[in-house]
Amino acid sequence: MKDKPPVPSAHRPARATIYEVATLAGVSPATVSRVFNGFNVSAKYANAVKKAASELGFRPNSAARTLRTRTSEVITLVIADIENPFFTALARGVEEVARASGYSVVLCNSDEDEEREKTYLAMAAAQHMAGVIITPATDHTDVSEWLAHGTPVVSVDRTLAYANVDAVMVDNQAGARDATRRLIERGFRRVACVTGPSGTETADERTSGWRDVMLDHGGVTPERYLVRALAKDSGGREAMEKLLALPEPPDAVFVGQNLMGIGVLEALASAGISPEKFGVSILGDLSFAATLIPPAVDVFSLPAREMGRTAAQLILERIAGDKRPPRTVVVRRSAE
Amino acid sequence: MKDKPPVPSAHRPARATIYEVATLAGVSPATVSRVFNGFNVSAKYANAVKKAASELGFRPNSAARTLRTRTSEVITLVIADIENPFFTALARGVEEVARASGYSVVLCNSDEDEEREKTYLAMAAAQHMAGVIITPATDHTDVSEWLAHGTPVVSVDRTLAYANVDAVMVDNQAGARDATRRLIERGFRRVACVTGPSGTETADERTSGWRDVMLDHGGVTPERYLVRALAKDSGGREAMEKLLALPEPPDAVFVGQNLMGIGVLEALASAGISPEKFGVSILGDLSFAATLIPPAVDVFSLPAREMGRTAAQLILERIAGDKRPPRTVVVRRSAE
DNA sequence: TTGTAAGCGTTATCAC
DNA sequence: GTGATAACGCTTACAA
Helix, strand or coil: CCCCCCCCCCCCCCCCCHHHHHHHHCCCHHHHHHHHCCCCCCHHHHHHHHHHHHHHCCCCCHHHHHHHHCCCCEEEEEECCCCCHHHHHHHHHHHHHHHHCCCEEEEEECCCCHHHHHHHHHHHHCCCCCEEEECCCCCCCCCHHHHHHCCCEEEECCCCCCCCCEEEEECHHHHHHHHHHHHHHCCCCCEEEEECCCCCHHHHHHHHHHHHHHHHHHCCCCHHHEEECCCCHHHHHHHHHHHHCCCCCCCEEEECCHHHHHHHHHHHHHCCCCCCCCEEEEECCCHHHHHHCCCCCEEECCCHHHHHHHHHHHHHHHHCCCCCCCCEEEECCCCC | CCCCCCCCCCCCCCCCCHHHHHHHHCCCHHHHHHHHCCCCCCHHHHHHHHHHHHHHCCCCCHHHHHHHHCCCCEEEEEECCCCCHHHHHHHHHHHHHHHHCCCEEEEEECCCCHHHHHHHHHHHHCCCCCEEEECCCCCCCCCHHHHHHCCCEEEECCCCCCCCCEEEEECHHHHHHHHHHHHHHCCCCCEEEEECCCCCHHHHHHHHHHHHHHHHHHCCCCHHHEEECCCCHHHHHHHHHHHHCCCCCCCEEEECCHHHHHHHHHHHHHCCCCCCCCEEEEECCCHHHHHHCCCCCEEECCCHHHHHHHHHHHHHHHHCCCCCCCCEEEECCCCC
16 A cells, blocks of 8 residues: 555645744744634734734644644544445534534545555554544454554444443344334244344344344244344345245344345345235334335334434543543433 | 634653664664655665564654645545435545545535535645545635645536536436436426525536426426425425425426435325326435335436546546646446 | 755744 | 744755
8 A cells, every 4th residue: 555655746835834924923933823722912913913814824734733732633533334324424423523622523434344444543543633433343443553642542333342442332232122022012923133244243232132032032042033144235135035035934024234124125025025014123224215114114223423422522521631441331222 | 613722632652753763773764764655775774674663663653744745645525415325425436546546535524514614625725635526515615725735626516616627527417308308208298307406506407407308398498397495305305295286286207316306205105196107207326225216216326436436536647747727527327 | 775954834842 | 921942753855
């Protein structure tokens, strides 16, 4: 990645510096700096500086500032899949809160890929970000460099096995239980489970929530009705097709992932099975397509935005110097 | 925004510098720099430097580098709505190409808001980005600062009225014509048009594509069937309700925006009207929900990803020093 | 090939 | 309250 030298940079006209502003305003550079950082400066000078600055189109050079102060007012947010509405809603939540405190958010898309994630983390590490919020691609994503450097890290939606950092989670198991129980209440008994690949924390938890309910009601372990697949709509479709091909197919399905839900519905539709007859209950953020989903389908949505907001709050506290031991905040799903 | 002083930064342990690496490797700092920038260094020294660097966990400080070189290998991408799949697909396209050339992409979400857009542009301007790709919130978005500074700018999906920069567009008018024509071919005659607010370039163009076809086939200007609303699903729903309440309602509708399409379908559904009877044709990216959309609905998708890829290619060329006059590239919609 | 040294534009530490 | 001045960590002439 780092092999080819940077493209020869085009000539960049210099931008006004603090020195030129100082000269024009008849003060020292230090005074200009003070004006821009809210320190005490006499009104007379302050005005002169502001005037000079706007005349010159002065814009503080953030590279210089970051170099000097070893910090910047930007938060890096690394999400796992930019095309998944759960993550974009989360991003929006982060941004709302961060912006309100004067922080900017830069978004990086790891695409669930360890390598890409690593690249972005390295890039951000080189930039003295104020903090990092991440939905880790794996539970062994390495954030030690950040911690060593004193940069706060908050993980969202998934936990980091080898790092003791703040985390924002949702109660996946309870969500899965609720969603599964709904199907039981509606009279279904052979409830299958379709969710993300084994080893994915959220998927594992949701699986176990489903299993809990099934064991309570069926008495036997319903593992033959458990299908784990790629957490995309294609994965959902394949999983559902597999289930329908079973000798004794299920009569309902709990889907533990938003996009997979779409795939499941698709598979059912092309098999000519209506969700009124065949129970479907989905745990995941489907707001973007809410009105396209047949009303017979139960959707249990996730508080993505709220999770983002919470993560931002946590990181702002850490940035402000909060030294308490790391916390895990579980955001409750809003009453439906 | 810039009023409150930065949160007092926590103490940051210093990270290894090029000097320490140099000392450990027994060379000069310049040599270390050369190793990391791919200049000729004897193998012996190069290895010593690499070894020392990894022992110290050295990571080049990008703020210092940017300060010195006045450029960085990151591209800023400002999109108008992170929750709209059109823009996220576009983002993905940009990223694919940029990453392949060793550039990182930071994503900013303007949320169609001029103020937020301005903040992000200013932020990025302070950071010596290599380039900026933007889907402007308005046609008068100010990018002059960039241009003055020699930073390449590419606009995507929308053009900038007051700046002569590279642009990547899609042929909205042709798309709208195709989509409308399809309805005519299916036998509909009173084809309405629902699209984004007046003044939005893409919406204006799509409107005129629809109008062209209608005038060709109907002979009268069908303005009473034109409804422009907020480019969200709520806007689509309201627009459709308005149309259905007309004394002589339309018998079909062309929708010039993806999310609005969902709203339109929703309104039709709750009015008990099936899209087999009432023609619906949508121009916009709906891939995320493709399988949930009734098959009777015609969807003409937009090459969002390809547009992103193209934009990235353009900006990389500019970064590399391409001095040709600005171009507008129109990306063709892929044959369906 | 390698080293020396002078900045890049800020902010922070002193004196005044 | 204000002004010199020395860093911050890197790149890059220029010398060697």
